[in-house]
Amino acid sequence: MASVNEPKTQTAAYGEASIRVLKGLEPVKQRPGMYTRTDNPLHIVQEVIDNAADEALAGFAKKIAVTLHADGSVSVEDDGRGIPFGLHPEEGAPVIELVFTRLHAGGKFDKGKGGAYAFSGGLHGVGVSVTNALATRLEVTSRRGGEVARIVFASGDVAEPLVVRPAEAGEKRSGTIVRVWPDARYFESSVLPLAELTHLLRSKAVLMPGVTVSLTNEKTRDTQTWLYKGGLRDYLAQTLPAEPVVPLFEGEGWADAQSDSFAEGEGAAWCLAFTEEGPTVRESYVNLIPTPAGGTHEAGLREGVFQAVKGFIELHGLLPKGVKLLPEDVFARASYVLSAKVLDPQFQGQIKERLNSRDALRLVAGFVRPALELWLHAHVEHGKRLAELAIRAAQTRQRASQKVEKKKGSGVAVLPGKLTDCESRDLARNELFLVEGDSAGGSAKMGRDKEFQAILPLRGKVLNTWEVERDRLFANNEVHDIAVAIGVDPHGPDDTVDLSSLRYGKICILSDADVDGAHIQVLLLTLFFRHFPRLIEAGHVFVARPPLYRVDVPARGKKPAAKFYALDEGELAAVLDKAAKEGVPREKCSISRFKGLGEMNAEQLWETTLNPDTRRLMPVTLGSLDAARTTALMTQLMGKGEAAARRELMELHGDAVDVDV
The missing domain is CATH 3.30.230.10 (Ribosomal Protein S5; domain 2)
Structure with missing residues (x-):
C-alpha cells in the first residue's frame, strides 16, 4: 500500500518488463523472514536436525551427532539411509542436488504406503533448501549402497558438482553428514543460542527413546550426550x-x-x-x-x-x-x-x-x-x-x-435489544461478533458458546463514518448499537479513554467471504480506526475469516466420508490434491461455494468460524504504515471528495485485483 503515495513520475516505467519472476532460491534470499526466523541461524540448522530426526522416527537411524565447529559452521550427522544421489527420473538431475536447491522437493509429500516417511514434520518441502539459500557454504556427504557421494553448494548454488566414489573399508555403512556455514547477512545475530540448541537436542532424545543424540563444541572441547529410556x-x-x-x-x-x-x-x-x-x-x-x-x-x-x-x-x-x-x-x-x-x-x-x-x-x-x-x-x-x-x-x-463488575456503577446504557449477550463477565475471555444479516445472526446465536460469545446482527451496510462528526454518530442506529454493546464511547487518537468499561476482550467482524462482505468489513474497520482507535491499539479488534468453499470427499477405504472447508482457491486446490493422493479423483469430490454465512447451519458456523480452536481470526493492526500515513490513505479511499484520487488509484493498481462477480 505504501506505493500509492509515490510520485507519478515513477509510473511511466511500470510495464511488462517491470514484473520480476523470482526463480530457484531467489525468493528465500529476497524475503528470508517468510521462510525462517531471522534473529539467529538456529532455525536453519534445526531444519537439518529435523531431517535426521525424521530418519530416526522412521526407524532407520539410532544416532544423531551435532558439532559446532571452530570456524562458525555446524555439522549434523546421522546413521540413517543416506540421501539418494542417483538421477531423478523426471528432472534429470541428481536427487541430492534437487533436495538442496528446489523449494518444493522432498521425500515427505508422499504419505502413502510407498512413501519414504509415514510421519514427519517436514511437510512443506522447503526446509533444507532454505538452509542452503541462507548459507555461504553447505557440504553434503551421503553414504548408501556401498558408495559415498559428496556435493558442495555456495549461497544456494552448486559450487562443487556431485562426486560419487566406492566406500572404503572401515567407513560407516550408511548415513548423511550436512555441514553448513550460515550467512551472517541474513541474521540479526550470527551467534547460535546454545541454550536453545541444547534444549532442542535434549527434547529430541526424550521423544525418541533409544536414540543417542550428542552435541560437540570444538572451541570448548565439550561433548554432551543424551539417551533416554524413561x-x-x-x-x-x-x-x-x-x-x-x-x-x-x-x-x-x-x-x-x-x-x-x-x-x-x-x-x-x-x-x-x-x-x-x-x-x-x-x-x-x-x-x-x-x-x-x-x-x-x-x-x-x-x-x-x-x-x-x-x-x-x-x-x-x-x-x-x-x-x-x-x-x-x-x-x-x-x-x-x-x-x-x-x-x-x-x-x-x-x-x-x-x-x-x-x-x-x-x-x-x-x-x-x-x-x-x-x-x-x-x-x-x-x-x-x-x-x-x-x-x-x-x-x-x-x-x-x-x-470489576462493582466498579462499573449504575449508569450503564441500555443494551441494544438485538444483542444476544454472553453469560461471562470475564473481559479477557468474552467475544462479540458483529455479524452481517439476520439469517447469519440466527445461525451464529445457535452455534456460539453462550458462555463467552455474544452476537450482534447488523442489518444492511453500516454508514461510512470517515467524515461523520463524532457527536452525530449516534444518529445512526447500527453505529449506536455497536458503541453501546462494546461499552466504550467514540473517541479520537489523542483523547484520554477509559477502557475499564469495555465489555468484550475480542470484537470480531464476521461478514460473508464475498465482495459485499469485504465492503462491510471495510466500513466497520473505517468506524473503528476513525472513532475507536484505542481499541485497535490495544489489540481488541479482529476479522473472522469464514470459508468460501466446502468440499465433500466420499469414503476412501477405511476412511469415512469427510467434509473440508477452504478459505480461497489456493486452499481448495490443496484439499483436492490431498484427496487425489488418497485415491479420490477431483470429479468425485462435491464442491459447494457458500453464497453467504446465512447458508451455513449452526454446526458449520461453529466449526469454521466461532470455535477458538479451529477458526481463523486475524488481529487488526496498523501494518507497515504508521498512523498518519494510514489516515492519509484511508482519506483517499473513504473520503467523499476523493473520487479523482480513487480513480487514479484504480488505474494504477486495477490489474492486481481479482474481481469476484
Missing part, C-alpha cells in the same frame, strides 16, 4: 520447578488399522503434572517438531483433561453451588509434555510453530479423555485433590470478575 515421565519430573500435588499422569494412544477416523499410527503420548506454585512447564511436539505456539494438538489435550476432570467432579458432586468450571480453571496449574503423531500435519507458517490441523483436536482428546477418566476413578483421592485445585481456580476467577 521417556516423557523422566523428562518432565527433572524439569518441574515444584513438587506435583498428585503423581504424574502418563499415557499414550495410537490409532490402529481398524480405526475409522484416523490413519494407523496417528495419536499421542503425554505426561501431565499439576503443581500449586511456581511456573508451569509446557512443551508440545508434532512428529518431533517443537510447536512453541501450541495449536490444535494442545487444544485436544486441554479438552480431554477438562472433560475427564469435569466428569469426575460431577460424578462425586464436588462442585459448590454457584461455581462454574471452565477449561482454564482445570488447566491453570498443569504442566505437560505432549508428543503427537499426525499423518499430514498442517502448520501455521513455514517455521511450524503452531499446528493448525483440525482433526488433531479430536485425535488427542479422544485418547486423553478415557485414559484420564480411568486413572481418576482408579485413584479417587488424587482425583479429589485435582478437583480441589480446579475449583479453587474457578472461585478465584469469579471473585476477580465480580470486583
